[in-house]
Amino acid sequence: MKASAKRVKEExxxxxxxxxxxxxxxxxxxxxxxxxxxxxxEKGRFCGSEDTTIYDSATIIGDVRIGKxxxxxxxxxxxxxxxxxxxxxxxxxxxxKIYTHDTVKRALTGGRQKAEMAQxxxxxxxxxxxxxxxxxxxxxGNSCVVGxxxxxxxxxxxxxxxxxxxxxxxxxxxxxxxxxxxxxYHRGKx
Numbered sequence: 001m002k003a004s005a006k007r008v009k010e011e012x013x014x015x016x017x018x019x020x021x022x023x024x025x026x027x028x029x030x031x032x033x034x035x036x037x038x039x040x041x042e043k044g045r046f047c048g049s050e051d052t053t054i055y056d057s058a059t060i061i062g063d064v065r066i067g068k069x070x071x072x073x074x075x076x077x078x079x080x081x082x083x084x085x086x087x088x089x090x091x092x093x094x095x096x097k098i099y100t101h102d103t104v105k106r107a108l109t110g111g112r113q114k115a116e117m118a119q120x121x122x123x124x125x126x127x128x129x130x131x132x133x134x135x136x137x138x139x140x141g142n143s144c145v146v147g148x149x150x151x152x153x154x155x156x157x158x159x160x161x162x163x164x165x166x167x168x169x170x171x172x173x174x175x176x177x178x179x180x181x182x183x184x185y186h187r188g189k190x
Contacts (some may be wrong), residue, residue, distance in 0.1 A: 024036065032057065035074065054178040062100070066090075067124065079116030082136055087124035093148070098122075102136055143173050147185065161185065 016053035017145075019036040023029060038056045045052070049066040055074040062080035067073070069146060075095050078084055082100030084093070100120050105113040113138030119175030122128070129148035134140070139155040146152060146169070147163025156162050161171035161183055 003108040010129035032074075059149070073130075081115075084121075086122045087142065089125045089128065090122055090128070091126075092128045093132070096128050096134070097132075098134045100136050129163075143175070145173060 002052045007034065016033050016036075019033075020030060023031060023036050027180075034056050045061065047064055047066045049070060050068040052066055052070040052072070054060070054070075054072040054177055055076070057074045058072050058078065060078045060080070062082070064078050064084045064086075065078035065082065066086045069089050069092065070086060071091045072078065073092060073094040074095070076084075076092055077097040077099070079091075079099045084098060084100050088176040090149060092098075095135070101115050101117040103115045107137075108116050108163065116136065120134060120136065121139045122134075123140060123142035123144065126144045126146070128134070128146045131148060132146050132150045132152065134146075134152040138152050140146070140152065141158035141160065143159045144156060145161045146167065147161070149165070150163050150166040150167040152162065154166070156167075156169060157175040159175075160169050161173060162168065163170050169186075171183060174182040174184050174186055176182060
C-alpha cells in the first residue's frame with residue numbers, strides 16, 4: 001500500500017471512530033459508516049419534505065413525493081418510476097420495498113411488452129412494518145398499520161390494520177378521546 005493510501009485509510013479510520021463515538025453518545029446507536037457521514041434530513045429535503053429523516057442506505061428512484069415529518073429507515077427502496085406519494089407523519093421501517101412498476105410481462109414476452117407502471121399512494125399517519133413489500137397501483141388510506149413482512153397488492157381504506165402475504169385487513173385503528181390510539185383486531189387475529 002502506498003504511503004498516501006495508507007494515510008487516507010488511517011484518516012478515514014480515525015474519522016469513523018470519532019463519528020461512531022458521537023452518534024453512539026447522541027442516539028445510542030452504531031450505524032454503518034456511510035450513515036454517520038451524511039445528514040439524514042438532507043435526502044428528505046431533496047424529496048421536497050420538511051423534517052423528514054431518510055437513511056443514506058435508502059434507494060429513491062423516479063418521482064417520489066414525501067410529506068413532512070416522515071421517517072424512512074435503512075435499506076428501503078422507494079421506486080417512484082410510476083409515481084409514489086407518501087403522506088405526512090409516515091414511518092417506513094427498515095427493509096421496506098415500495099414498487100410502482102413490474103417487468104413480469106416484459107420478461108414473459110421476451111421484451112415485446114413494456115414494463116407496467118402504476119402510482120402508489122400512502123396516506124397520512126401510517127406505519128409500514130419491517131420488510132414489507134408494497135406493489136404497483138396500491139392505495140393505502142390514512143392512519144393505517146402494515147404488519148411486518150406483509151405483501152400489499154391491493155388497496156386498503158383509512159384506519160386499516162393489514163398484514164400477511166398477500167395482506168388482508170386484520171383489524172382497525174380507533175382514535176379515541178384526546179387522540180388516544182387503540183388497535184382493534186378482528187376476532188382470532190393478533
